[in-house]
Amino acid sequence: MSEATGEQTQDVPPFRYTAALANEIERRWQDRWEREGVYHAPNPVGDLAEGEVPGDKLFVQDMFPYPSGKGLHVGHPLGYLGTDTYARYHRMLGRNVLHTLGFDAFGLPAEQYAVQTGTHPRVTTEQNISIMKRQLRALGLGHDQRRSFATTDPDYYRWTQWIFLQIYNAWYDKSQQRARPISELIEEFRSGKRSTPDGRPWDELSKAEQQEVLAGYRLAYLAEAPVNWCPGLGTVVANEEVTAEGRSERGNFPVFRKNLKQWMMRITAYADRLLDDLDRLDWPEKVKTMQRNWIGRSHGANVYFRSGEHTIEVFTTRPDTLFGATYMALAPEHPLVDELVTDAWPEGTDERWTGGKATPKEAVAEYRLATSQRSELDRQEAKEKTGVFTGAYATNPVNGKQIPVFIADYVLMGYGTGAIMAVPGQDTRDWEFAEKFGLPIIRTVQPPTEDFSGPYLDDGPAINSANDSGLDINGLGVEEAKKKVIAWLEDTGHGQGTVQYKLRDWLFARQRYWGEPFPIVYDENGIAYPLPEDMLPVELPEVEDYSPTTFDPDDADTEPSPPLAKAKDWVEVELDLGDGPRRYWRDTNVMPQWAGSCWYQLRYIDPHNDERMVDPENERYWMGPRPEIHGENDPGGLDLYVGGVEHAVLHLLYARFWHKVLYDLGHVSSEEPYRRLFNQGYIQAYAYRDARGAVVPAEEVEERDGKFYYQGQEVFQEYGKMGKSLKNIVTPDEMFERFGADTFRFYEMTMGPFADSRPWSTKDVVGAHRFLQRLWRLIVDENTGEVRVTDAEPTVEDLRALHKTIAGVRSDYDGLRFNTAGAKLIELCNYLTKHYGAKGTPRQLAEPVVLMLAPLCPHIAEELWSKLGHEESLVRGPFPEADEQYLVEDTVEYPIQVNGKVRSRMTVPADASEEELRKAALADEKIAALLGGAEPRKVIVVPGRLVNVVA
């Protein structure tokens, strides 16, 4: 059986472009590229400078990969190949291109492995990085390797810590809308320009009191904050890491709200700028929308409702509906509830309001207990509105009406003021509540129809909205009505216009080992001290056990104890921080994984600089604003950032925040890190399950007549991510072995639009392979290995085909349309094969084809280029230019339509005027016959396209 394969290979011509030959070529060129440093991009200054740099530059970046130990599947490199192709194209055009790839190497998998096996996470991480580097190298990526690093390198995280200190030592000056050094704030306090909270002079405050005041301003601050404590993991998790069911995304353990002292980042100070500057970015609209929703700015008003001697403050985005407020609802946790609740039910209290209790106090206590016992899941899934009356009434400021005050769990303490004015006429939740509790419903916006039922949420003229104190908004639209009501509230002292955000401050601490330690120590009184720059980096200590202390997953009354706390010798240090040698205790938290990826683009620019995070001159060159190219509003940043849409909110928002702080403090010249963002699609794959629902190996499934079979049994197709559990993984290594890297690259880049997700199909890869074989054969004799190009002059037809392709391919590469660029190259190759397959290709045609292919398939292109007699690598071009004279045709064939349907065709000179086209079309026999002598009503002439006769 196996003998057959041996005979097969004997028949293959010795110099055919096979996988084996491809592999040999690829390895050889990868070695040469590395040896010659062809992808090195010079900097203006510093250790990577080589004299004058070209003014024309391009900074391309892929989203930071985590070096997983599992190795890559064919879906992973998609983005890297896209940026590589784009970068190569621009490098060939003569631009200075910065493209490299580092590793976001702190993270949980290595730490969990350490917990299980005792292997140091650094060991695992370094192994994984070297595996990944080998795979990336085999793809033929044109990275400047000198600029690669991992976030776990002390040389890198030294600067992550340094940036943390910059943020810690800064505050947000609202009047100037920018961050300033904390020292300037202290000076304002000291000089009395700004008064302290209790009015005492600054220097009379104790150190602890001063620190407490400053903590209210610092952009990185310690706060007793409600956090998501997960005893099962032994750590606190961010909101984003908690599932809708109130459990940890990882491990699926219960998560409890608990007050703990934690590092926070005051990202909310930047909410407006983060929102407004989205307009200056060249990003997918989808991602901008997601960020806008996440920041969630809403304009509205805070309104004061008097209830006895208390004032209940509510936030509303619809102050125009104030006349329709028929009750109030407070979050059950609202602090005012205890004060408001009355001893007895007012006379005639509706039974539905009492929760079946004898007094409001009992009802409130009961309801609060019930609420606290319900899980997040229950509260979210509950469709039925619940609540109880507090016994208290409040006064609606616009009309003096007394309205009942309820507590209800659909009101959240964490949003707005934790209290709402309920307007059933214009709010679905309030409507449902009002119906259930028999509360009045007053419409204050006119619905479009008389028989409209339910709450009306859209715009319309205000009704029932006027009082005797000078407020009348009847007839006004929502926006105008809002403005007028806000003005009235402010004039009369009943409220004021405000802005609310959904965005919360960023919880910036993890109780883990494998992360950046904080450059902070505490004295015996718990006062925090930032370490001076010369004590950086604070390196991770060795520990015997990498796990945080975990607890019974259901025990909410436990406290975090991070692994670093176990390194006693490291935690307790004697330092001289200016007050002489004293004893301090290190912070035992580490930074979250986002920290390292918030600023890595800056380090790519100046990876070895040990004086600064990045030299300003280098930063300005690679990232500075270029208004002359990108318009006067250009914020600067990367020229192209490519990655999956899954990072639309968190990573991209956090990185923008850090970058803006660094900009405010004068460390960078760009206002945004990523000028242009592109989300590549995902490569997915089919998977198959048998009748029992068990997954079967996708590779062994056969298709017959639209049905699928595995070992003779019918199986059923589904579509999803590549992964072990679906048994549908295909690896780049398999593809290299069967076809070579260039074939793999070409297939992956041309199987569909870069932005779209699409299914992998191994059987289709052969198409790309055949194309490269054909192209190879145009230039190399398969039997002798000799170059078979000729000095023959190409025909005009040849040149038309060539230059049309050049123009198309250029614009496709520019627009990241690699699939259509590839199709155009195949088309040209097929044309050449047809005309010259038998007699050898004119050099004038062969060379441009090779050059145009180079961004997609660099190895085979280099090999052919060198066979064509060029000693220099084609990495820096040239790239063919289209000659206009071959792009215009002498004659054009026009379709002639009658009433939009093609009825005839004509060939006319390309420069025919509209009038000539019109005459020629009407003179056409078939058209004349169809018109039957009648005058056409209208003739539409679209130059270059068609003529349409309207009969």
Add this chain to the structure above:
RNA sequence: GCCCCCGUAGCCCAAUUGGCAGAGGCAGUCGGCUUAAAACCGAUCGAGUGCGGGUUCGAGUCCCGUCGGGGGCACCA
């Protein structure tokens, strides 16, 4: 529940942005090479654009409705 994206040959995808529905690949069919085969070569077949309306001289493209697939957010006042 709300928001966003996508439905074009058996399959993956093009279509100068409102102007002749097909560039390219896979599969199929026919032929060549071969004792035979194909991860070889050549030729060829194939959809009126998910469905229903509308605007227009003209709609895959714009608008409305609907069905299907994917993604994001979610008692956010």
